Amino acid sequence: MVHVRRFFAGSNSGKGFHSFFDNIIGPEAKRIYLLKGGPGTGKSSFMRYLADEVGKRGHDYELFFCSSDPGALDAVSFPELGIAMLDATHPHVMEPQWPGCRDQILSLGSFWSSDVLEAKRAMIMEGGRIKQEHFAEAFRYFAAALALEDNIAARNAANRACCDEEIAVIKDRLFSSGSNPNQVHGRIRRLFASALTPEGYVSHIQSLVQGLREVFILQGGPGTGKHEHLSALCKAAQEAGFDVEAFYFPLDPGKLLHVIIPDLHLAVLSELHLERLSNVKGHRIICGPEDVADSTGDGALREELLKRGYNALSQAKSSHIRIEKFYSDAMDFAALSAYREEILAQILL
Numbered sequence: 001m002v003h004v005r006r007f008f009a010g011s012n013s014g015k016g017f018h019s020f021f022d023n024i025i026g027p028e029a030k031r032i033y034l035l036k037g038g039p040g041t042g043k044s045s046f047m048r049y050l051a052d053e054v055g056k057r058g059h060d061y062e063l064f065f066c067s068s069d070p071g072a073l074d075a076v077s078f079p080e081l082g083i084a085m086l087d088a089t090h091p092h093v094m095e096p097q098w099p100g101c102r103d104q105i106l107s108l109g110s111f112w113s114s115d116v117l118e119a120k121r122a123m124i125m126e127g128g129r130i131k132q133e134h135f136a137e138a139f140r141y142f143a144a145a146l147a148l149e150d151n152i153a154a155r156n157a158a159n160r161a162c163c164d165e166e167i168a169v170i171k172d173r174l175f176s177s178g179s180n181p182n183q184v185h186g187r188i189r190r191l192f193a194s195a196l197t198p199e200g201y202v203s204h205i206q207s208l209v210q211g212l213r214e215v216f217i218l219q220g221g222p223g224t225g226k227h228e229h230l231s232a233l234c235k236a237a238q239e240a241g242f243d244v245e246a247f248y249f250p251l252d253p254g255k256l257l258h259v260i261i262p263d264l265h266l267a268v269l270s271e272l273h274l275e276r277l278s279n280v281k282g283h284r285i286i287c288g289p290e291d292v293a294d295s296t297g298d299g300a301l302r303e304e305l306l307k308r309g310y311n312a313l314s315q316a317k318s319s320h321i322r323i324e325k326f327y328s329d330a331m332d333f334a335a336l337s338a339y340r341e342e343i344l345a346q347i348l349l
Contacts, residue, residue, distance in 0.1 A: 002055045006204040008192035009064040009074055010092050011250040012313060014146030016139050017067075017091045018253040023190045024064060024075050029102065030082035033343070034094055037108030038117075040324030041331055043087045044072040046108070046340055050085065051076045053344055067195035067250075069317055070202045083347055106343065108336065116330035127323040134316035141309035142196060146251050148302040153223030155296075160224050160288045167229050167285070170216060170268065174233075174240040174261070186238035193247040193258055194275065196306070198314040201274040205247070205258055213265040215282030224288025226270045230256035233268055237261050251306075273299070274306075 010019040025032065035043045044066070051061050051073075064075035066087075074092065077084040088094040088105075096103030117124070194203035209215055218226045230246075234256070237244045247258040249272075260267045271277045273290075 002058060003060040004055070005060075005062045006207055007062065007064050008067055008195040008204075008250075011067045011192045011195035011253065012135075012138060012142065012309075013196065013253050014139075014142040014144075014149075014251050015253065017135075018248075019092045020190045020192065020248075021075070021086060021092045021094060024062075024086060025077050025079075025082075025084035026187070026189070028082060029084060031346075032083070032096075032103045033085040034088035034096060034103060034105050035085060035108065036088055036105055038089075038112075038323075038327045039320055040327035041108040041112065042328075042333065042336055043089075043108060044074075046336075047073045047076040047085050047087075049340060050344055050347065054078055054081075054347060057348065065195070065202075065204075067192075067197050068313065068320070070195065070197045070199055078347070081347065108331075111332045111336045111339070112327065112330045113332075114330075117326065120326045124323055124326050127319050127326075131316050131319035131323070134312050134319060138309045138312035138316065141305045141312060142251060145302045145305040145309065148298045148305065149222050149251060151296075151298050152221060152302070156221045156223035156288055161220065161286050163218075163229070163285050163287055167232065170233060170266075171236045173214075173266070174237050174242065174264070184241065186240065186242040186244055188234060188238060188244045188246050190246050190248065192250055192253075194250055196250045196309065196313070198310060198317045200310050201250070201306075203275050205269065205275070205277075206280055208260065209267045209269070209280060209282075211265075212260070212267050214267070215280060216266075216268045217277055217280065217282045217284045218268065218270045218287050219284050219290070220271075220287035221273070221290045226287055227255040227257075229287070230259050230268060230270065233259055273303075 009021045009024050010017060035046065037043055051063060055061055059078055059080050062077040062079065063073060066072040066074045075084060075086040086094060096105060193205040193208055194201060218229060220226060234244050234246055242261050242263050245260040245262065246256055249255040249257040258267065258269045269277060269280065
């Protein structure tokens with residue numbers, strides 16, 4: 001059965017857009033396709049089609065969704081084949097590191113009519129300006145929400161619960177399982193399992209932990225040490241020789257939210273106000289108080305600011321859709337479909 005995993009490689013945050021696109025595929029990659037082209041040129045559909053077709057041939061794949069449109073794709077990876085395809089346009093612009101021998105640019109601009117686009121230049125540029133204003137507005141709201149999160153964390157810090165013994169039990173399991181003999185120090189792969197999107201907070205963590213043998217869930221509000229515990233577990237796992245998948249908090253991408261150790265079929269997750277993980281079965285570890293009974297009102301204000309940020313992202317998406325129409329009207333999708341078959345044949349070689 002084909003295994004499909006779902007992630008975000010980037011997210012809107014309280015610190016602007018944050019990208020982990022360099023973690024989509026590792027240094028062992030045999031080929032990386034970089035898609036170039038404007039909005040509405042079919043990049044997401046291109047990747048979705050290839051994922052479906054490669055999956056039909058029995059290969060596992062990974063889907064990386066767009067935080068500005070969580071139904072669209074930013075990238076797709078085929079780990080067994082060592083191949084990935086990425087949307088390499090703004091805000092996650094990427095250029096080939098090893099052009100020709102590994103990295104290949106696929107320019108969808110080869111399939112549009114420049115004359116049609118030039119006739120719509122003023123409207124495209126104005127639409128782009130409006131879209132960027134909405135994104136800037138969203139980032140200001142998210143930054144304010146993060147400031148309130150920090151206020152709540154500062155109040156919670158004095159009431160942390162001591163769960164060192166329970167964390168130590170997890171660490172002991174890492175070393176008692178025996179290290180991976182193929183590498184001295186485990187690698188870390190940084191991604192998002194969730195994102196701040198026009199549809200609100202969207203998460204794929206429940207699907208990512210399905211089938212794992214052991215799941216631990218850290219409970220407690222901001223400031224209760226969950227990030228520190230996860231950082232220590234990451235370090236211990238790497239020292240034991242295990243690769244780690246580290247997932248970060250979209251609002252504050254400097255903080256760890258979840259950790260998965262694939263070789264051990266083990267995950268350590270964080271519960272938070274945006275995601276209670278009520279449908280995830282696992283051993284719960286109390287790290288400190290929740291912030292739901294916040295007498296200062298910071299929690300409610302944080303939620304209001306997040307909602308305003310989501311609304312601004314929704315307006316940015318609406319502007320983006322209008323720009324997409326100009327580009328899609330200028331595209332020769334029949335020729336693009338033929339090109340897509342050529343790339344599929346390359347992937348399946």
